[in-house]
Amino acid sequence: xxxxxxxxxxxGLVSGVCFSDFGHEIVCVDVDTSKVEMLRRGEVPIYEPGxxxxxxxxxxxxxxxxxxxxxxxxxxSDAVFIAVGTPTRRGDGHADLxxxxxxxxxxxxxxxxxxxxxxxxTVPVGTNARVKEIIAEANPNADFDVASNPEFLREGAAxxxxxxxxxxxxxxxxxxxxxxxxxxxxxxxxxxAPIITTDLASAELTKYxxxxxxxxxxxxxxxxxxxxxxxxxxxxEIARAxxxxxxxxxxxxxxxxxxxxxxxxxxxxxxxxxxxxxxxxMRITETVxxxxxxxxxxxxxxxxxxxxxxxxxKKILVLGVTFKPNTDDMRDxxxxxxxxxxxxxxxxxxxxxxxxxxxxxxxxxxxxxxEDVYAAADGADAVVILTEWNEFRALDLSRLAGAMKSAKMxxxxxxxGPEDAAEGGFASYVSVGR
Ligand code: UGA
Numbered sequence: 001x002x003x004x005x006x007x008x009x010x011x012g013l014v015s016g017v018c019f020s021d022f023g024h025e026i027v028c029v030d031v032d033t034s035k036v037e038m039l040r041r042g043e044v045p046i047y048e049p050g051x052x053x054x055x056x057x058x059x060x061x062x063x064x065x066x067x068x069x070x071x072x073x074x075x076x077s078d079a080v081f082i083a084v085g086t087p088t089r090r091g092d093g094h095a096d097l098x099x100x101x102x103x104x105x106x107x108x109x110x111x112x113x114x115x116x117x118x119x120x121x122t123v124p125v126g127t128n129a130r131v132k133e134i135i136a137e138a139n140p141n142a143d144f145d146v147a148s149n150p151e152f153l154r155e156g157a158a159x160x161x162x163x164x165x166x167x168x169x170x171x172x173x174x175x176x177x178x179x180x181x182x183x184x185x186x187x188x189x190x191x192x193a194p195i196i197t198t199d200l201a202s203a204e205l206t207k208y209x210x211x212x213x214x215x216x217x218x219x220x221x222x223x224x225x226x227x228x229x230x231x232x233x234x235x236x237e238i239a240r241a242x243x244x245x246x247x248x249x250x251x252x253x254x255x256x257x258x259x260x261x262x263x264x265x266x267x268x269x270x271x272x273x274x275x276x277x278x279x280x281x282m283r284i285t286e287t288v289x290x291x292x293x294x295x296x297x298x299x300x301x302x303x304x305x306x307x308x309x310x311x312x313x314k315k316i317l318v319l320g321v322t323f324k325p326n327t328d329d330m331r332d333x334x335x336x337x338x339x340x341x342x343x344x345x346x347x348x349x350x351x352x353x354x355x356x357x358x359x360x361x362x363x364x365x366x367x368x369x370x371e372d373v374y375a376a377a378d379g380a381d382a383v384v385i386l387t388e389w390n391e392f393r394a395l396d397l398s399r400l401a402g403a404m405k406s407a408k409m410x411x412x413x414x415x416x417g418p419e420d421a422a423e424g425g426f427a428s429y430v431s432v433g434r
Contacts, residue, residue, distance in 0.1 A: 001183055004029060004073040004080045006103045008039060008066065010046055010158075010262070011120055011151050012083030017051060018162040020058035022187040027073040028066050039066040047328040047355050050159045070103075071110035079180055080107050081149070082131070083120040086266075093269040095124055104131045108138035116180045118147040122207050122267060124274050128171065128200040145177035148200050150207035155261070156326030168195045171203025208274070211267040212285045217252045218259045219288045222295045225255035225433025235433025236414055255433040257334040257386060257412040258295040260323035265289075265332040296337040303342065303410050306382055306430055312346030315405070317380045319373065320387025320413075321356040321364065328355035330363050334412075335386050339364050350376045354389055377403040388413040397424025 001024045005016035008030040020026040030036050038045055042059065044052045058064040067073055074080050084099035100121055107117055117135065119128055132146045148171035153161045168188060170181045178197055185195055198206070225235040235255045243250025259265070268289050275282035307314050323333035330336065335356075342349050349367040353360060357369050370376035373392070377383060377400050385392055393415050401407035401424050408428040409421055421429035 001025070001079065001180075002077045003027075003184070004070075004077040006070060006074075006080060006082050006107070007084035007099070007121070008035060009083065009085060010048075010155065011153065012081070013039075013044075013046065013055075014048060014051065014153060014158045014162060015081065015083060015120060015151065017055045017058060017064065018159060019184070020061075020064035021054055021163075022184075024063065024184065026058075026064050027077070028064070029070050029073045030066070030068060031070075033068050036066050036068045047326075048158055049156065049326055054159060070106050074107050074110035074115070075112040077115065079116045079118055079184060080111070081118045081120050082107075086121045086123055088266045088269055093273045095122065095266070095270045097123060097127060097130075100127065100131065101134055104134045105138050108135040108142055111139070111142055111144060114143045114176075116145050116147055116177050118149045118181070120149055120151055122150060122211075122263070122270075123148075123204060124208075124270060125201050125204045128204060145172065145174060145180075146200070147172045147177050147181055148203035149181065150203060152207075152210065155329055156324065164191065165193050168193060169198065169203050169206050170195060171198050171200040173200060208267055208271040211263055212271050212282070212288070214252050215259055215264040215268050215292070216284060216288045218254075218256075218264075219291050219295070221253045221255050222258065222432075223291055226295075226298065228433040233433075238433075255414060257299045257338065257432070258292045260332040260334050260336075262323075262329060262331040265292075296334050299334065299338050299410075299412055300341045302412075302430055303338070303382065303384055304345065306408050306410050306428055307347075310345065311342050313348075314346075314381040315348045315350065315379055316342055317373075317377050317383045317404075318342075318349055318351045318367075319353075319383065319385045319392045320389050321351055321353045321360050322387050325387055325389040326355075328359055330356060330359040333387075335360075336363060338384075338386065339367060343367060350380070352376050353387065354391060356387075374399055374403050380404045381406050382408040382410065384410045385413055385415060388415050397421065397426065401425035 003024050003026050005012045005028045008028040016026045016028040035045055082100055082103050084103050086095040089096040128146045128148045135142055150169055168185055172178045221239055228235040239253040242248050243253050268285050272282050272286050321335035343366045350370055351367050352370050352373050407426045409426050411431040414431045418429055
């Protein structure tokens with residue numbers, strides 16, 4: 001099957017590379033010519049474990065190529081995936097569909113023969129219907145169908161999520177398009193991954209429902225964590241105990257500094273808007289969004305309390321600023337709320353993050369960047385663990401405490417415990433919900 005992937009960002013690139021590994025012939029398209037050049041040189045513009053090797057293998061096999069020529073790529077394809085960005089529109093919380101609609105128009109003019117146009121970008125309910133209208137208006141003779149195929153990839157584990165998905169969701173309007181989609185995902189049928197075929201609107205809403213539910217689950221445990229702190233309970237024990245109930249499940253019950261990333265904040269906000277517009281307010285999702293903001297702000301109070309009421313003049317070492325480990329993505333990371341508050345409060349902030357420094361240098365002015373945790377801890381008044389990178393999970397706490405001026409730790413991912421901290425010589429240790 002010949003497939004064009006429009007947009008070679010995170011979703012487009014991972015999907016394109018993985019489809020080529022299924023044996024399909026993929027052309028990844030991007031308007032950014034410098035990105036296309038980079039990809040052609042075999043360089044991967046994002047950090048995603050395993051992507052470089054998989055990309056190289058499929059380029060080598062002649063199944064994967066990169067271009068800025070959308071028309072050429074579309075003309076020779078049986079299916080065209082739209083995987084361009086849908087950022088939150090400034091001001092109103094809506095997903096910005098400019099790029100999706102622009103891509104649809106260009107695809108309409110370029111397609112040659114029956115083509116299935118598949119939206120992979122996360123888009124509000126009704127967008128695929130609109131894409132269909134745009135294509136039909138731009139090219140009344142076009143022989144095409146639209147399909148919705150939301151992605152459920154976690155950054156840092158995207159390849160595994162693509163190759164071994166819990167499910168694939170495909171929204172279509174007829175059997176002809178369903179058959180093309182089935183052919184594209186045939187390798188997964190062979191692995192017994194369930195493929196759920198629905199109408200367009202259900203597929204579109206499934207994506208928002210999944211992300212909003214996960215954001216709710218995290219926020220629920222974060223709220224229980226606040227109460228646990230107040231009443232002297234341990235949220236880790238509670239999460240474990242409720243998670244063993246098969247109806248609840250143990251995943252996504254880790255209390256922390258609030259969810260971030262490129263998806264949960266954007267998608268909860270978009271779902272809230274869709275609800276308002278359809279006169280069915282998403283009250284739970286709206287509350288989740290405001291509790292998540294509160295959770296992030298409480299982390300600042302925690303650090304200030306740890307520093308005896310003021311961070312002014314204090315040297316604070318922050319471990320991890322990306323929104324989660326194994327990514328260099330800083331979008332909506334809790335660090336973007338917490339670190340500026342510390343800098344604003346007069347603290348001297350030092351940061352160690354294995355991948356976050358590239359983006360972080362632009363987004364977190366006024367901090368210094370370091371590579372070695374122990375060297376960066378020299379003379380520090382407090383250490384804050386913000387992102388649970390593996391390299392922060394087994395620190396030599398005695399060595400760390402020994403390097404610091406006052407051994408205080410805010411472990412905002414609960415990777416250590418009060419006993420570990422005390423044994424390591426930390427005089428003060430705070431975590432989340434314990
Ligand atoms: C999320 C979903 O997990 C994917 O299924 C979905 O496809 C993707 O969004 C998307 O819409 O594209 P992602 O944003 O990469 O994936 O990251 P997650 O691993 O889900 O983490 C999101 C945030 O929640 C992070 O800030 C993480 O630290 C936080 N989190 C997660 C917690 O605080 N506690 C948990 O128990 C789990």
